[in-house]
Amino acid sequence: MPAATLRALVENYIASHFSDVVGATQTADWTDLPMELLVGVVHGGGRVTGKAALALDVAEVLPTERRGPYWQSLCAERWPGGANYPPECNYESNARDYHKRLYLTYRTIDLLHTIEQFGIQHVEAELTAMEPYVSYIKCTSATAVAQAPLKRLGRVETLELNRCNLGRCSTMPGPLENLTDALATGLPRLKSLNLSRNALADADVLYLCGIILARRPSIEHLDLTWNRVTDTSLKEGIGRLIAETDITHMELGFNDTSAGGRAACMDIAKRRNKEASTSPSRPKVRVAFT
Secondary structure, rough: HHHHHHHHHHHHHHHHOOOOOOOHHHOOHHHHHHHHHHHHHHHOOOOOHHHHHHHHHHHHHHHHOOOOOOHHHHHHOOOOOOHHOOOOOOOHHHHHHHHHHHHOOOOEEEEHHHHHHHHHHHHHHHHHHHOOOEEEEEEOOOHHHHHHHHHOOOOOEEEOOOOOOOOOOOOOHHHHHHHHHHHHOOOOOOOOOEEEOOOOOOOHHHHHHHHHHHHOOOOEEEEOOOOOOOOHHHHHHHHHHHHOOOOEEEEEEOOOOOOOHHHHHHHHHHHHHHHHOOOOOOOOEEEEEO
């Protein structure tokens, strides 16, 4: 959707829904309108769906003294006692908290749907615009993983790549390499990585574990359920992650592991938890094979 069309949609919506702030917004520089609002228009199928969302974004581009009665009523609606707040009072902290809850939906981007509908160029622009708010990314397409600029997502905390066929046996080159490159050079806040149902074999898992050990030991949750993990990966890769990093949750169910391999892995986790009980700085780990 062209930027001019987005702007027209926003202006029309304001004109029809915000008579109390239209006069004030006429002096605002629309080139400074937060891009996340325009992204919200795209996600809404060409409609700005949240009245409070738009009001907040309008208020954000206006000078403090021009945040009029609607801004005050918004405060009263969203924060108890807000009617007593002048427009400039507690704006930064309140707006930050409101944005955090407001973008609970927008921050979850499905890369497959977005790439297919708008193309990779739009996705790059969208991810750049949404970077301050996007903390959860999901995808179910190897093509999307291969194309998406994952390393740009500086605030992403959860990456869910299910059924993407990331295993190197895949005929689609690039997805696993793009992911590991992002782990090595980007995604500084990533805490949870879900790679279930990806046909990951031992070679893939060992390669991934090596990247995590070397570059991302701060990851707290790793889901490798429904892959092709064997005892080799448990011993040489996953066991090292449990012993040498601060990972707290490991999901390993429905793989090709033996009872002996699982028992050996659990022994490593038990030793780690025993150490954690005497070291407050070391978290305990939970390993699940179901």
